[in-house]
Amino acid sequence: MTLPILAKKVKKLASFQLFNLKLLLNGESSRGFSKFKKNYKLKGELGRGGFGIVYRAIRISDELPVAVKFVDRRTVREWGKLNDEQVPMEICMLAKCAKVKGVIKLLDWYSIPEGYLVVMERPYPCIDMFDFIKGEQKLDEEMARFLFRQIVQTVHECAQRRVLHRDLKDENVVIDLVSGEIRLIDFGASTILKKSPYTDFQGTRLYCPPEWFLHSLYLGKEAAVWSLGVLLYNALNGRLPFRNEKDICTAHLLGPLPFYAPVSAEAKDLIQRCLSFDPFSRCTIEAIFNHPWLKKSSPDWLVLSAATGSNHKEQNKENDEEHDESEELEEIHEEAEKDRKEMEGQNTSEGESGVGSSASSIATKLSPVEPNPEPSPRFSKTSLLVPPSSVELKEVVQSSKTKSVSQCPAPATLKPRRIRSKVDQL
Numbered sequence: 001m002t003l004p005i006l007a008k009k010v011k012k013l014a015s016f017q018l019f020n021l022k023l024l025l026n027g028e029s030s031r032g033f034s035k036f037k038k039n040y041k042l043k044g045e046l047g048r049g050g051f052g053i054v055y056r057a058i059r060i061s062d063e064l065p066v067a068v069k070f071v072d073r074r075t076v077r078e079w080g081k082l083n084d085e086q087v088p089m090e091i092c093m094l095a096k097c098a099k100v101k102g103v104i105k106l107l108d109w110y111s112i113p114e115g116y117l118v119v120m121e122r123p124y125p126c127i128d129m130f131d132f133i134k135g136e137q138k139l140d141e142e143m144a145r146f147l148f149r150q151i152v153q154t155v156h157e158c159a160q161r162r163v164l165h166r167d168l169k170d171e172n173v174v175i176d177l178v179s180g181e182i183r184l185i186d187f188g189a190s191t192i193l194k195k196s197p198y199t200d201f202q203g204t205r206l207y208c209p210p211e212w213f214l215h216s217l218y219l220g221k222e223a224a225v226w227s228l229g230v231l232l233y234n235a236l237n238g239r240l241p242f243r244n245e246k247d248i249c250t251a252h253l254l255g256p257l258p259f260y261a262p263v264s265a266e267a268k269d270l271i272q273r274c275l276s277f278d279p280f281s282r283c284t285i286e287a288i289f290n291h292p293w294l295k296k297s298s299p300d301w302l303v304l305s306a307a308t309g310s311n312h313k314e315q316n317k318e319n320d321e322e323h324d325e326s327e328e329l330e331e332i333h334e335e336a337e338k339d340r341k342e343m344e345g346q347n348t349s350e351g352e353s354g355v356g357s358s359a360s361s362i363a364t365k366l367s368p369v370e371p372n373p374e375p376s377p378r379f380s381k382t383s384l385l386v387p388p389s390s391v392e393l394k395e396v397v398q399s400s401k402t403k404s405v406s407q408c409p410a411p412a413t414l415k416p417r418r419i420r421s422k423v424d425q426l
C-alpha cells in the first residue's frame with residue numbers, strides 16, 4: 001500500500017472513531033435508544049439473514065405495523081451520508097428511494113452503540129416471495145408476470161435515482177397479501193449506481209453473473225438483469241437455474257437451460273436474454289419492459305390470488321403469541337448507558353466499532369424467543385446456505401476459467417484497476 005493511500009485510510013479511521021464516540025455520547029439524542037423505546041413496541045422476530053435480525057413491531061402512536069432491522073455496526077461495509085450524518089449505506093439508499101412505490105419505506109432509524117435500528121413499513125399481512133413460491137411449489141406465468149413486472153419497474157426506478165440494490169432475489173421481495181403489491185427490501189448490499197465496473201460484491205452468489213467469478217468485476221445494471229433472470233427462472237420452475245459457481249460460468253456451453261415446468265417459449269426467451277453469458281449481449285432493463293412476455297396483460301390480484309393455494313402462512317401474524325419486550329429493552333438500554341459511561345471515562349481510542357459490548361449479545365437480548373434448537377424452516381434460503389470451501393472454489397473457478405474464459409472477454413471498458421482473484425476474497 002502506498003503512503004498517501006495509507007494516510008488517507010488512517011484519516012478515515014480517525015474520523016470514524018470520532019464519529020462513533022459522538023454516537024456513544026449521544027444516547028439521549030433524538031436518534032438514541034430511549035427515543036426508540038418510547039416510540040415502538042417490539043413484538044417478535046420476523047426474519048433473520050446473514051447480516052441482521054428483523055423484528056415485528058408496532059409504532060405506539062398509531063399502532064402502525066412496522067419492521068425493525070438491527071444492523072450490527074461491525075457488519076457495515078459501506079457508509080453514506082444522510083443530512084450530513086454518516087450512516088450505513090443501507091439507510092442512505094432507502095432514503096434515496098423514499099418515493100419509489102416498490103421500495104419498502106424507511107420510516108425512521110436509530111443509532112445505538114452496537115449498531116442501528118432501521119424502522120421500515122411492514123405491509124400487513126405479507127409474505128416474502130421465497131415463502132410464496134415455496135407455498136405454491138412454482139408460480140404460474142400470470143402470477144409470475146404480475147409480480148415480476150413490479151419488480152422490474154422498481155429496479156428501473158431505483159436505477160433512475162442511482163441506486164443499485166445488488167441483492168435481488170425472492171427473499172428480498174415482500175408481497176402485500178391484500179393488494180398484491182411488492183416491496184423490495186434489504187438494501188444491505190446496495191450502493192450508488194455508477195457506469196464503471198464494480199470490483200466488490202456482497203450479494204448472493206447464486207444470483208451473481210459469471211463475469212464476477214471469472215473477472216472479479218461486473219457492471220451494475222447488467223448484473224441486476226442477470227439476477228432478474230435468475231429470479232424469474234426460479235419463480236417459474238420452483239428451483240434455481242444454477243447450483244454453484246461452476247454452473248453459472250459453464251451452463252451456456254451446454255445449450256439452453258433445462259426447464260422443470262411447462263413454460264411458454266416467450267418466457268423462456270426472456271429468461272435466456274437476461275441470462276446471456278456475455279454482459280454486453282444481455283438485455284437491458286428497458287428491453288425487459290418491452291419484451292412480449294412482460295407486455296401481456298395480467299388479471300388483477302384478486303383473480304390471481306383466488307387461484308393460488310391456501311398454503312400461504314403470512315409471516316407477520318399479529319395474533320402470534322406476544323412477548324413483552326420491555327424487560328429486554330430495559331437491559332439493552334442499561335447496557336447502552338454502561339457503554340456510554342465507560343466511554344466517557346475512558347478517553348479511548350478503541351477499534352473501529354468503538355464499542356465494548358458485543359453486538360450478538362444485543363441481538364440475543366432483542367430476540368423475543370429463545371434460539372430454536374430445531375433447524376430453521378428458512379434453512380434453504382440462499383442467504384443462509386453454507387458457502388463452499390476455498391478449495392472447492394479454487395477448483396470451480398479454475399475449471400470454469402479454462403473452459404469458458406475465452407468466451408467471456410473482459411472488454412476494455414471492463415478492465416479493473418486491479419484484478420483480484422475471487423478465491424482470494426474468501
Ligand SMILES: Nc1ncnc2c1ncn2[C@@H]1O[C@H](COP(=O)(O)OP(=O)(O)OP(=O)(O)O)[C@@H](O)[C@H]1O
Nearest residue numbers: 047049050051052054067120121122128171186383
Ligand atoms: N419491512 C419488512 N416487512 C416485512 N418483512 C420483512 C421486512 N424486512 C424484512 N422482512 C423479513 O425479514 C427477512 C430478513 O430481512 P433482510 O433480508 O432485510 O435481513 P438480512 O439480515 O439483511 O438478510 P440477508 O442475509 O438475506 O441479507 C426477509 O426475508 C423478510 O422475510
